[in-house]
Amino acid sequence: MATHDTNNWSDLLDVVLFQADRVSLGQSMEHATAAIHRRMEELQKDEHAGSISERLALRNALETLADLQKIAYTRKPSGRVSRDGGRALSGQS
Numbered sequence: 274m275a276t277h278d279t280n281n282w283s284d285l286l287d288v289v290l291f292q293a294d295r296v297s298l299g300q301s302m303e304h305a306t307a308a309i310h311r312r313m314e315e316l317q318k319d320e321h322a323g324s325i326s327e328r329l330a331l332r333n334a335l336e337t338l339a340d341l342q343k344i345a346y347t348r349k350p351s352g353r354v355s356r357d358g359g360r361a362l363s364g365q366s
Contacts, residue, residue, distance in 0.1 A: 282308035286334050289341065298345055302338055309334050 285305035292298045309331050316323045316331075 282312050282331070282334065286338070289338065295345065302342060306335070306338055309338075 282305065285301070285308050289298065289301045289305050292301050312323075313328075313331055316328060
């Protein structure tokens with residue numbers, strides 16, 4: 274997915290929100306954050322571009338990413354989680 278397309282910020286946010294791999298999460302968060310900032314810069318340059326709802330969505334997305342980063346990197350992994358029902362698979366690799 275091209276990270277320079279400022280209209281894909283919401284797709285990049287979705288990737289982050291559903292990212293199960295902690296290793297990839299950091300990179301996905303960086304891509305989404307950069308795309309959001311690029312879109313915000315575009316909107317600042319042209320006050321008639323975008324809508325109020327898009328501007329609010331961008332701000333909310335940044336807050337969501339910041340909250341997710343706090344959660345993801347302050348908690349220690351407690352074992353893998355099964356895709357079947359979300360049960361922890363402690364002790365299994």
